[in-house]
Amino acid sequence: MKRTLHHIPFLVVLLLTGGSHAKDEASASSKEEPSGHVFAWPFTDWQEMRPRGGSTKGGEVTLIEGERESWKKLREPGVGKQEQDRRAILAMAGSYRVSFDFVETIGFAPGYKPPRPYFSWGTEYVKVLEDRPGFISMQHALVMYFKDEKGKEQGPHVMKHWRQDWTWEDKELHVYEKNSTWSRERTGDVAGSWSQAVYQVDDSPRYEVMGRWSHEGGMSIWVSDPCPRPLPRREHSVRDDYNVLTGTHEITITPTGWLHVQNNKKLKIGADGAPGYVGQEIGVNRYEEISSPELAPAFDEYWSKTGAYWKAVRDGWAEVYRENDTFTIEEKKDEAQLFVVHFGFADKLQKAGDIAPGEAERHAKETIHRFLKKDAAR
DSSP states (O other): OOOEOOOOSSHHHHHHHHHSOOOOGGGTTTTOSSSOOOOTTTOGGGGGGGOOOOOBBBBBBEEOOOOOHHHHHHHHHTTTTTHHHOOOOOOOOEEEEEEEEEEEEEOSSTTTOOOOOOOEEEEEEEEEEEETTTEEEEEEEEEHHHHHHHEEEEEEEEEEEEEEOOOOOOOOEEEEEEETTEEEEEOOOOOEEEEEEEOOOOOOOEEEEEEEEOGGGGOOEEEEEEEOOOOOOOTTTOSSSEEEEEEEEEEEEEETTEEEEEEEEOOOOOOOOOOOEEEEEEEEEEEEEEEOOOOHHHHHHHHHHHHHHHHHHHHHHHHHHOOOOOEOSOOTTTBBBBHHHHHHHHHHHHHOOOOTTTHHHHHHHHHHHHTOOOOOOO
C-alpha cells in the first residue's frame, strides 16, 4: 500500500524553530468550499481553521501489511507484567510514517479566538540505544525524502530528533517548573510503574513523568500522571501568552504501530507564581510502520559518525542531573542557541571523520555548562 507524504515540514529550520516557512495552504482561494469541519470547531469560519504546517512534497511510502512481530510477541500468553510492559515499550522501535495533529478545543480568556490547528507528517526511525533490566532508551530520527520542483526524489536527509528513556519504578524525576528551569522531585508509590523521560533534539531535558501500563482486553496502553513541560517547538516561536504546557499522555500499541495522545492545558505562570489557564488542546501523534523506503541504513551511517558525540552529550546531562537539585538552561548564549552548537559539531564530525581523542567529550561537556545559568544551578 503506497502513500505519498504531501506535507513534510521537517527541514532543519522548521524542526528546531517550531514554525513553518513553507508555502501556507491557508492562502487558497476563498471560493473553495469546505469538505468537512475541523474537529471541535464546526461553528468557526472553516478557512480560518485550516491547519498550519509545511507544504514540502515527500516521497512515496509503503505501509506494512498484517500484524508486526512485536505486536504478536506482546500478546504471547504466560508473560509476566513487567516483561509485557517492556515488550510494549520496545514495540515503539521501527520505521514509521508519523503524523502530528494538534487542535485547541477550549479557550479561557474573554474574546478568545482559537488559533489554527497544527498538522504535519514525515518519516521517522526509532532506534533502541539501550535495553537492560529496568531501563530502555530509544533515539528518534527523521529520515526524509523530498521531491523537487521536477518531481525528482531527493534524500535521504537525516535529522536527529527527540529521545525517550524508560525507567522501571523510578525513584526520582526532574520536573519542569517554568522559564527553562527543572527541579529534582522524589517519587512516592512507584510499584509497577515506568517513568518516561523525553529529551529535546539536542538531548537537553523536556519532561519526565510517571505512568503505568495496562494490557487488559488485548489493549496495551500507558497512561501518565499530569506533567508540566516547556512550550513545544511548534509554538515556541509563535506564542508568548503561556509559558507552561501541562497535561497527560497516553501511548497505545497497535498491530501496525503506535499512537501518542496528549490532553494539554496551556498555563501562564506569572512572576508572583500565580497560575492562569489560557487554553486546552488535544494532540494525536500517529506512528504507522512502513516497509519502504528503508530508513535504518541512512540513520546507521549518520550514527556511526556522530553517535559517540551524542553519547558524550547524554553523559554530560547525566552529570548535571546528579550534581544539581535545580538548574536553568539559557535560551541563548553569545547569540547562539544550544541545539545550534551541538548540531554544528555533529555536522563537523560527519564531514571530517576522525577527531582528536577526547575532543568530542570536552566539547559536549563545555557546551552544556556554557548554557547552564550559573546563579540558578545548585
